[in-house]
Amino acid sequence: MLLKRSLPKFRWQYWVKPWQNIDLLLFCLPVAVSIFGGLMILSTELKQPVTDWWWHWLIAGIGAVIALFLARFRYENLLQWHWFTYGMTTVSLIAVMVAGTSAKGAQRWISVAGFNVQPSEFAKVGIIITIAAVLHKTTAAKIENVFRALAITAIPWGLVFLQPDLATSLVFGAIVLGMLYWANANPGWLILLVSPILAAILFSFAWPLSTPIVLFKDIFLTPLGLLWALTMGVLGWLTLPWRKYGISAIGSLFLNLLGGELGIFLWNHVLKEYQKDRLSVFMNPDHDPLGAGYHLIQSRIAIGAGEIWGWGLFKGPMTQLNFVPEQHTDFIFSAVGEEFGFIGCLVVLFVFCWICLRLLHVAQTAKDNFGSLLAIGMLSMIVFQLIVNVGMTVGLAPVAGIPLPWMSYGRSAMLTNFIGLGIVESVANFRQRQKYY
Template identity: 40%
Template sequence: MLKREWKNLDKVLLVISFLIIGVSLCIIGSATHINKGIINYDFVIRQGIGFIINLALVLFFCHYDYTRLKRFAKPLYVVNLLMLLAVMFVGTSALGAQRWIQIGPITVQPSEFAKIIMIVCTAALLSERVGQLNTFRSVLPVGLFIGIPFLLVLKQPDLGTSLVFLAIGLGMVFVSRIKLSLLRNIAAVGVILAPIGWHFLKDYQKARITVFLDPNADPFGAGYHIIQSKIAIGSGMLFGKGLFQGSQSQLNFLPENHTDFIFSVIGEELGFLGCVFLLFLYFVLIYRGLMIAKECKDPFGMLLATGVISMWTFQILVNVGMTCGIMPVTGIPLPFMSYGVSALTTNMVGLGILLSVYMRQQTMIF
């Protein structure tokens, strides 16, 4: 059985994912190895241990028949809401947001796990509605289903993760063959209601959205991150300054250089060629995922694969865009790259589910 499963495994998808994680460990080590003048590699060690532990999850979901996930959709949705509600009452705060729960020595971010749970739950909901989303009334239950956790995450506040929920939902609704005229009408309603949502954002969130048009308007405040990120990427030029040699990152001018702005470190230390290499790896990753979704004959499996790819694609576009100064800073991590065990776990589970969908389809073919 193991030999047959290994034969049917999408080895390209697996190798590309591990290559990205390998690059991540090198860059995290470079970005964090100097802390207050003392050399240590605590961050890269934690991320490496997280990767090793999460390998078990990849192996589990590879072997696990993804169709069985459908039966757990309803209880998972309830658990998801309870986790997000728990953050409001017993969560810990950092950087002006209450997004984490402390469990002994471990800090977890439930909104990260909520992404993968929402993919499973939304896939189960839409798998019974493929080709039937023709009216606003038929779409409304799906909107409410996604909207409740969206609002709970937005309340933390975590605008970036809440937008990931919308991206996941939009991608999955699109492949469910929603009527395009209906989708245009929903988009038009969203544009009309956007000014109302603006009033519910925190002041720092509004500043982040507006300052990317002119970062120099507040160079030591809201625009500082973008300015330092653009300096770092631009100074790397074609070949970069070399690993562990980036001035913006090593001298701590670049904030959050191991999490949200890790792509800036790549631009500075590995240069344009390093950025192109990483983006090529992401291209192959997304392409393989799309092929898995396209070739899957089971609506539930197709929707699962689409949800995972929608999550990764949106996060890649937004994270790279914000580090280059062409999108607002929203705090969205770069998949498989940014430091954070919770985010890594979510991505590894998504990888395992994708591999499971591919393997089951190959088994059916052969």
């Protein structure tokens, strides 16, 4: 009789045991965000439907199941397949260039069984796995290992940039920088890596401290850009190992001067008009209030209209009347601001911060460097997308096609986030050796 009473308990423990060490809070919070995101998408499409909003919940449910499935299996097995993963990632991005479908000036999707799949989203996870496998034995404390990680990233990054998908290519950069920092790379090296981007911006500013000095026909620099390049030269001399004959200083200086000139070339000959418009209206949205600046202006008005407590779910006038374009995707946070106000925005940001803290905890408690780097890669991806997406809705960042994780409508992005979550949950689940009976 005693054996019969204990049998159901034994069976329950047997079925739950494979997931007994997962970070349950880390799993539940994104699921809750996905449910709330579905409600906000429904609110944006209540009067004028653009998509089938319930797909958001359906894909989130599928993603949650995939995450639990991945958490059941040892993440260490990914080490054996990381070059295969890298190869598949690269092939999928090439396939987009050859046979992809285009929208809004970019070729980003492949049609599979009637569904549009965005390989660049899944490539984020592929890069995380590959870089974690490369750095888990040889840390980034040696600069040759940093160059190795950058060289591996360069191919998929270049393919994404050529689609063109500037926003996703920036996410790639944030992932790699975060993982390199966690792998003990010198912070000065990381500053030097992003310094050419800042140089390109400083070379283009048109204000008194940046009045262009023409050197040749199509080559010029600005005093502010030159000051930045000189500062990076000093930083290179202090941090890089090649000090003999001033190679580190001269190389850093030249890299930033080249970055500034390259930025001007990209602006004039490579960037699409819609990309230029997004960058231009960030500095002055009122310059084109009915064109490129319309999204940002309407988004800020909607968030401001919510004041402290908001209008309430399904009651925001700008959301219900579709004044904010692309609100169900890139500007979903503006719907939160209008309908739930400042307090609602704070709650959403608090939940995301909580998710990030749980990811950081998994990285700190992982049993090996590979698992720790996987968690940090996921953390870097979520943090960057959160900052840019929320920033662009309030005018603190240029408008970019970066979705808010688990909230913006997007099937590929949703599955990518849950796949990454499942891998991190596997890291958490196998922090201790498991015994199954």
